[in-house]
Amino acid sequence: MKYTIRILALALTLFTVGSCTDLEEEIKDGFTEDFDPNNPGVGQSGSGSSDGLNAAFSRLLNGSAAHNSYFSIQEVSTDEAVITQKGGDWFDGGIWLNMHRHEWGSTHPALNNFWNDAYGGINECNRLLDAGGLSNDKIAQLRVVRAYFYWRLMDSFGRVKIVTQPGQDAPQSSRIEVFNFIESELLAAIPDLPTGKQAYARISNLGAHAFLSRLYLNSEVYTGIPRYAEAIASADVVINSGIYSLTDNYADVFSPDNEDDPEHIWILPFDEVTAGGMNFAQMTLHYPSQLTYRLAEQPWNGYSTLEEFYNSYDNADERKANNFVVGPQFDVNGQPILDLAFDPADQDGAPVNYTPEINQLAPSGSRQAGARMSKFSFKQKQRSNMDNDYILFRYGEVLMNKAEATARLTGNWNNPTTLLLMNQIRERAGVAPYDGTNMLDDSEFLAERGREMFQESLRRVDLIRFDRWGDAWWEKSQHNDDYRKLFPIPNTQILSAEGTLTQNPGYN
């Protein structure tokens, strides 16, 4: 018996001495702790800047130019974009019809996607800031990036948590508290930011001033206190720097090779390979347009522009030709492209012809109806991810911020400063300036700003500031629901926050 116990003991020992008691898990194809991929000695596998800030800046790309996140809710809730239900296509549980009609609920997935994108970016900034070892100008840039994410959250949801440390929860703040946080962060960052012309896909102090001019212009909406003088002062810093100018050709600002355009103040460096996430061609074009642009993937036939918005442009307006695709469509050989599944009611039959008028929102929106959104224009052999840089801040907006703030401060839409600034915009677009016969008023200002800033995710902000959010447009009825100036906090977030987030008033 002793003998047998010895054998058993020996057998057990043999196999327990080695690796057999080791339960440590070694992750091999990922990392279990943070590291800076741009440290010296770490090879570069992507193209772009190697300043260690990519992780934060690249988070801005998420949802900014793609379907079902920030871009979609900022656009489809307004009068400049719509997703019609095309029979069996694009009903999607009615969520985009609801978005057009201002009947959205807290379970709308785009709200949740946007929330996650924003906090993903905030967390990335916090992580880099927390890791330490950054120069002051980089710390300042990260604070501005984080403040920008908070601006998006504050603008859309109002009451959010201000988290500034990784993994440290914070109470839900009021909208004014978030506003104050953003302002103080920007002001604190400005002295440390790089000055002059910003590096590609980064920001300088001028970017922060452009941001401040937008923040102050909307201050009344956010806090109840108008701060137009400060909006002008911030815009003036940008304008007086002499670094930026309106690009001669409007289309060049947005084209697939728009890198380093003189109008750009803060851009998102989308790239078809290394920085995906701009899907406008997919989102707006009809399936057979694949042949016009030789697209790598079939587009989705979703977004188009409302007829009234399209018609708000003069035919001579250069922006009209750039911003929209209308009319008969042809392939690269000049042959009409065909939709063999054309609508029986369609007079033209199979050849694709984008018409500005749209027969109905739902249920049977015509497949070829609607001017298509092409401000960020398409190139041949485009992949589903586009190459154009998307714009967060540009000189044209800063000019209009000052023009509007001046008009509001003076109470005169036709004051000389406003006219001078707006006419720079008008002139570049190739349309008649505002003068004694062609007068500005708040409606016309909003319309002009809309024509200029189309597809840049600002229409919602502008409509709310001009108090036109409740207006009727197309199949949306007039409403006085002020609570709809904020979106509901996503249901999923309220559930996962386990009591630490409460819903905005008016929503359940």
Added chain:
Amino acid sequence: MKKFLLLLLVLSVGFQGALMAQTRTVTGKVTGADDGIGIPRANITVKGTTRGVPSDLDGNFTIEVAANETLVFSFVGYISKEVLVGNQTTINVALEPDYAELEEVVVVGYGSQEKKEITSSVVALDAKEFNKGNVNDPAQLLQGKVPGLSIYNKGSDPNSGATIRLRGISTVGANVQPLVVIDGVIGASLDNVDPNDIESVNVLKDGSAAAIYGSRGSAGVILVTTKSGERGGKGLSASYNGYAAVDDVFRFQSVMTPDEYIAAGGNDLGSRTIWQEEVTRTAVSHVHNIAISGGSENTTFRLSTNFRNIQGVLKKSGFDQINARANVDHYALNDKLNIKFNLSMTNREQDFSFNEALRYAALFNPTAPIYTDASQSEFFQAILFDNFNPVAIIEQNTNIGQRKNLNFNTQVSYDLTDNLTWSANYAQQYSTSTNGAFYPSNSLFRGFNRIGLANRRTDESKFTLFETYGTFVKDFDNSSLTVSAGYSFQEEQFTGFGLEAGNFPSDDIGFNIISASGNIVGDLANASIFSYESPENRILAFFGRVNFNLNNGIFFNASVRREGSTKLGADNQWGTFPAVGVGADLLQYVDLAAFSQLKIRAGYGVTGSLPGPSGLAQDLYSYATTGGGTVSFVRAGNPDLKWEEKAEINLGLDFGLLGGKLNGSLDVYTRDINDFILERTVDPAVYGTNLRYENAGKLNTKGIELALNHTGFGSGGFNWSPGIVLSSYKTTLEEFVIDENMIANLGAPGQNETNLVRIAVGEQIGQIWGPVFSGNVDAEGRPIMVDLNDDGQLLTEQGSALAADGDFQEIGNGIPDVELGWTNQLTYGNWDMNLFFRAAFGHSLVNTFRAFYEPIDPGAINSYNRTKTDLQIEDLTVAQFSSLYVEKADFFRLDNATVGYNFDMANNDMFSNLRLYLSVQNAFVITNYTGVDPDPVLQDRGAVDNGGAPGNPNVLAPGIDRRYNYFTSRTFTFGLNIGF
């Protein structure tokens, strides 16, 4: 010399004594009373003497015997019978099977037990009871045969495996398939065992039986024993089993004919094409199995080779497979030492074809031509959303793969003393699969505008097992004690890589010359490369078990397994999984004449379950080349993550009635799945990212299972032996981090963000949730829903699904109320017949084909052909999900009918047996379901459109019949079994 003489004397006296009695030759045949078939090698002895003969292979015997002597007929598994010879010269004996089967030994974890001692719910099936016909997946052998074991393979895709569920959902996160143990190797893959080589299968259903397998036993355990040689001088034998099978589509998707399509407003493109027939075929398969086996006194072996050439009904789909297995067993040192080797390898070359073609065949314009020219060189292709010429998809593109499996294991056991045996088992299992696809530049489906697109990937896995244990057995008068204890080490690792590139100089160059890709030469950014490598995932365990048999009347079992895993947090790596069971043979204590067997059992056991992915306890960052290279935080670690545990109580009753002719087992159980592990969305403000694995909730399943078998009715050589298995269960979500939620998106076109399934705390899982269609349609062709809460307003858009004022309710449940299997074994002379019916009741299916394509939308009639069923509402033109598309899918199916004939080989020198059979699978189905197959769908792999791949299965969303399911076929099989 004296001694020799004495011996001679004794012998001659004895001999004389024998001669003195009047002897004569008696002949006869020993048969089994159950099946009437001769019993080979039955023992025929003369009572009170050592004289005896065995019966031959057909049960015939001849013996010299005196009139006053008594013959004893006996055979293992049958009740012995004594016959006084008298003046008979022919004695035919039918032996009654010993239904108590008290001596039957059942393989359980780390050893075997006599069946009478088992206190848990275990079902044993041998090859005779397996499903017949064209069976390529070992799991299919068991379909419908084990109460509580649900096996569904939606459609008849030869390249896809079945979904297996034992007693419903056992976990939400992973390991939802039962643990498979092949010849003692736990975690073995059924991919590497051919159905022809399986001797028997035991299914451990409840926690008390499975707990000895600890963390991997939650979903139940399937123990597979492969065939082996027999000890003891029977010499070599060889066998051939082969069959040819013909498959046809059992049921097509019901769609409009070209004329109906045109009448509904579709564009007439001039041709008439029945697309579903164009992409399918009559598939012909053949399977061959050759085996030799044999054994000397100390060594046995069995070698087998299996060849399968299988075609699916979808054109091009199928596989060629060769599998070989060698089992060698050797005894030495007076049988104290036993060494076993098992080796098996499989090489399967697969053509997956494109299951999408089946969907597009139902949807493509039926007036479109296949080709645009008479020479059939140009396919008709048009740009439509999510719709492509299905024949072009199959013909233009390639989608193939190769899978290799290699397993070996060595088991040694040694009897250290008469009571103590030590065993060790070392096994490794490798699997490599290489898959590739090529889409040429003229394929609009994919590849177009990439100027050809090729991808290729290789995935490898390696699994190592070492186990050692000792078993101590001590017998007392009528009692016995067995104690086992051991150690187990498991390690698995996965690795793989792949690439995708386009822009090829010629469509003749595919994935085998990816180096010719223009992307790789000058445009690397347009190629993609990936690789992955898992950690060495280890499970360590120590286990022990005690079995005690008290006077053959009371049986007691207890086991414990202490197990550690690399996947959990450092403080929570070890878990303890105990089990206890008790059984009593009541007939030992009370006399109940009606019963031949009456045993009650009770068991309690805890098992665990681990999710599939690694790195759950640790923060996880990933690297991306985006914007110059970024590291991003993708998942928050949960160092507090602990074992998911299933605690189960099982009560059982085994009974025999009608003198042992009717036997049955009844089991009831309740199981709690505590702390189930799930990747969930968390507050990004708290964790820095929004994903984290957590112990998220609790499920409870209650169920009842019944098995009944009758040994046979009949006379005059005819026998009918029926068997029924019935099961039913309900699963409730008892706790969850979210009170109520909607999951399972219907998908594109047009029905994204349309979730079909509700999960809610305190309620049953499987609820299909939606608005209720009133039967009426509004002026614009929209369905009018029912105002369920009677508040005067209709809220039926998705945002209102869970709202208090929303008009939504449960409109079906994806899990069947009752599942039934009904076996009928009929024999007459040399003929045998097997009829197997399978049924399920109470489940519903979302018919997604109808949900998308039934409304005749004038704006999209040209995008898709329409489904056409009796359920269609004429004026409904707008697709919006509602109760209209949720159908009761009760069915009753003749799953298999087999007729066989055994030739009489008694006088044949060459063959020991010869059997021919003809089998039909899926002979008929009675159902009201309008889709192609009413089988339940137990998990959901998500919406797929325009070339996407199905996602990971979600077990909380049963009941959705997705559009990518393969068609079901009806199969005729003609087979031949020969023994040499």
